[in-house]
Amino acid sequence: MTRERRLLILGEGFSHDAHYGKTMRGIIRYGPDPVVAILDSARAGEMHDSIPVVGSVSDALRFEPTVAVVGVATQGGRFPPAWRELLKSCIAAGLDVESGLHEFVSEDPELTELARSHGVELRDLRRPPAGLSVPTGANLEVDARIVLTVGSDCAIGKKTVAVELDLEARRRGLESVFVPTGQTGIAIAGWGIAVDAVVADFLAGAAEQLVVEGAERGGKLLFVEGQGSLVHPLYSGVTLGLVHGSVPHVFVLCHRAGATEIEGSPGHPIPPLRELVELHERISLPRRKATVACLALNTADLESDDDAHAAIESAAAETGLPADDPVRFGSGYLLDAVLARL
C-alpha cells in the first residue's frame, strides 16, 4: 500500500535563496504532491508561497507530512554536516526521505540502518539507472521534434521554461512531453535520469535514452530540461553531453536579465547574448544542426513590468530573436516562436 504523499521540504538555511533553493521552488510550483511545510530554522513562523515555514522536524509533524524532500542543491552535491542530524530526525519521525544530491542517502550505512528500524524508505533521485552506455544512434531516429532549453548559467530557469512550454503546448492539444534531466525535473515528472550523476562517458547515452523514452511516452514534441551552461567553468561538460545526446532540433536560450558573471564563480564573464546564440548553433552536432528559436529572459530581479518589458525588448533587439519572460508574461509567445522553427 502506497501511503499518501504529503511533502515536508527541507530548506534549512537556503529556503530564501532562489539559486540553492531551486529544487524547493520547482517542486512547490510544478510538483503533483502537496507541500505541507518547509523546514528552515532561520525563517520559522514565516509563510512561503502560502506554505508554513517551521523550525524543526517536530514542529513540522502537526502538518502530517509523510515524505521529507531535500530541497536544496549544494555546490558539489554533498550534505553540509548539520544536515545529517536533520535527516536522522526525519527518519526517526517516520518520514521517507527523498534526496537529489550526489551523496546518496541510500548508501549511508547509518541512515539506512535507521531507516530500516523505522520502516521508512530512502530514495535518491540522482542515482543513475543500471546498464547505461554510449549512444546507439537511436536518438536521431526518434519520431518527435526535440526542443532543448540551454542557458547562460545554472539555476536561471531552464527547467521552468521547459515545463512552462510543455504545459502551454498541452493546453493547445499538442502531444507534448517534458523530459526531465535533473533531480527537480524527476521529482516533478516522476521519471527521468539526472544526467550530471552519470559516468561522464555515458552522458550522451543517458540523454539518448531520455528522448527515446519521451517519444515512447507519447511525445511528438519533446521539451528537454537543459543543464548547466556551455560557458560554466564547473558544469559545461554536462551541458555539451546533453546537447549532443538529446539531438535537439531547436534551442530555447535562457538568461537572467542583467547577469554578466557566472553566479558563484566571480571573474567568469557571461558572453553577450548574440555570442551565446552563435556559440550554441556552432557547437550543435554537424549531423543535426540546431538553431536558437527564441530567448527566455528571467526578469525576476526586476520589480516593475515596464523594466521587464524593456529588458526583453533589448534582448530581442540584440539578437534579432523573439524574447519573453514565460513565467512573468506567459509562455504563448515563446511557444509560437518554437513551433515556427520546427
Next chain:
Amino acid sequence: MTRERRLLILGEGFSHDAHYGKTMRGIIRYGPDPVVAILDSARAGEMHDSIPVVGSVSDALRFEPTVAVVGVATQGGRFPPAWRELLKSCIAAGLDVESGLHEFVSEDPELTELARSHGVELRDLRRPPAGLSVPTGANLEVDARIVLTVGSDCAIGKKTVAVELDLEARRRGLESVFVPTGQTGIAIAGWGIAVDAVVADFLAGAAEQLVVEGAERGGKLLFVEGQGSLVHPLYSGVTLGLVHGSVPHVFVLCHRAGATEIEGSPGHPIPPLRELVELHERISLPRRKATVACLALNTADLESDDDAHAAIESAAAETGLPADDPVRFGSGYLLDAVLARL
C-alpha cells in the same frame, strides 16, 4: 615485495586495429615495463613490433609474464563475453590483471574470488579516486603553462602527441610533465585520473586536480592528454569538461589526415580544420581564452613521406598554423610552435 612487471597484453580480436587497440600501442611504445607477449588467437605466431603474438594464456607462459593488461578499448568500455574466460585463465595462471575498461574487474565477485584464491591482484586503471568534486578555482592558480591536445576524433593520437611533446621538452631540459587523463596515459605514467569514468558533474574538478598535481610533480610546462572531440556524438561532454577544468593556455589540434567522418559513427562529418580551430578557440573559457598553437597531423595511413609532407602542407595552408606529424617526423617543430605561443 613487488614482483618484476613483465606484461602480457590482451589484444584478442583487436591487436591489428589501431583504433580499438590504441591502449596496447601506447603501452608498447611509451610504457616503462617490458611487453613480453601479445595475446590474439587470430594472429598467433606473428610478431608485432618485435613482440611475439600468442594464441592462448598457456602459450604466453613461456615468456614469463607477471601482469596481464587489457589492451583494447571497447565502445562503451564493457567486456565482450568471451573475455571473461580469458581473464579467468590469466588469473588461474597466476597473473595480476590490469584493466582500463568501465566495467571494473575488481568489482566482479567471480573474478575477485578467483584472484583471492590464486593470490593475484586485480587493478582498475579507470576507477576514479574518492572525494572528487567540482573545481575550486585552483586550476587558474597553477604556476605552469598548460598545453592541452584536442582533436577531430577519438583515437587519432592526442595522447601520443602529448607524450611526444613532453619527451622533446624534457630532452631540451625544460621542466615538463605529461598529465594523463585516460587509461593508457595512466598505464604509461603511473598516475592520473581517467576523466571519462568520473561522475559527469565532477569532470572539470578531476581535470583541475590533474593540473594541480602536474605542477606539484615539478611541471612548469604541462602537456595534458586530451579526450574525445568537441564534435564527437558520443564523447563531446568529456572533451569540454576537460577543456574547462584543465584551463589550457594553448591547444594542439590533432587530426588524422584525410578523415572526413567520425570513426564508428557514419554520417557524422568532421568539420574542416579551419572551423575546428575556431570552434576550440571560441569554446575555451572566457576567463582564460586559449588559442590553437599548431596542428599535429597523423599521417600513418599515408605510405610515402612525400604524401605525408603534402598533407601537412595542405593543413598548414588551410589554417595558417604550423603543422607536422610528430610521430613520423619528430616533435621539435611543433614544440617550437607551442613555446612560441606560451
